[in-house]
Amino acid sequence: SSYTHQVGLISFDNASTTHAELSDDITSIKSTVEGLYASGGTGMADGLSDAIDMVAPMDQSYSKMIILLSDGLPNIGLGGMQGLDENEVFSEVINLAGKARSNGICIHTVGLGLPAGSSGAAYSMNVDLLKQIAAESGCGNYYDANNALELANAFIEIRHASLGEIL
Numbered sequence: 001s002s003y004t005h006q007v008g009l010i011s012f013d014n015a016s017t018t019h020a021e022l023s024d025d026i027t028s029i030k031s032t033v034e035g036l037y038a039s040g041g042t043g044m045a046d047g048l049s050d051a052i053d054m055v056a057p058m059d060q061s062y063s064k065m066i067i068l069l070s071d072g073l074p075n076i077g078l079g080g081m082q083g084l085d086e087n088e089v090f091s092e093v094i095n096l097a098g099k100a101r102s103n104g105i106c107i108h109t110v111g112l113g114l115p116a117g118s119s120g121a122a123y124s125m126n127v128d129l130l131k132q133i134a135a136e137s138g139c140g141n142y143y144d145a146n147n148a149l150e151l152a153n154a155f156i157e158i159r160h161a162s163l164g165e166i167l
Contacts, residue, residue, distance in 0.1 A: 006023060009029050010051050012042065012043040014040040014041045016043055018050060018054070019032045042071070045092045045096060048107075049096055066105055067108050068108070072109070072128075098136055112145045112151060
């Protein structure tokens with residue numbers, strides 16, 4: 001491909017962890033992703049803040065984007081602040097999406113989980129918050145991923161959309 005992509009990797013649970021700074025070494029990042037697992041809380045605010053700080057200084061010739069993969073149920077505020085009201089945490093995350101917009105960064109959100117009422121499942125995903133984050137960034141989209149195939153398709157669609165090649 002004649003396109004050059006740089007990818008970084010940040011995970012968040014009780015704290016945000018940068019696993020890989022921006023790089024074109026996709027193989028290394030793929031290997032790191034395969035070793036990730038869910039644990040702890042959901043410190044989305046810190047993860048999103050770190051991602052914005054990573055992407056914002058990129059050269060303007062790159063299409064700046066963040067792909068936020070989550071169930072949309074953050075429960076830890078900025079700086080690892082626990083015990084905040086749910087609305088306070090949501091507000092922090094939405095404000096960060098506005099910060100991304102002001103830095104020319106699109107946030108695409110991918111909801112991984114089952115929405116309320118699907119197949120009798122208990123509430124395990126906040127689709128509305130994930131859609132709001134994408135919208136607040138000014139140029140992001142929301143994608144559903146209720147299984148591995150949908151997750152792969154979401155990432156493929158985001159890649160093609162970033163190149164302007166949706167078929």
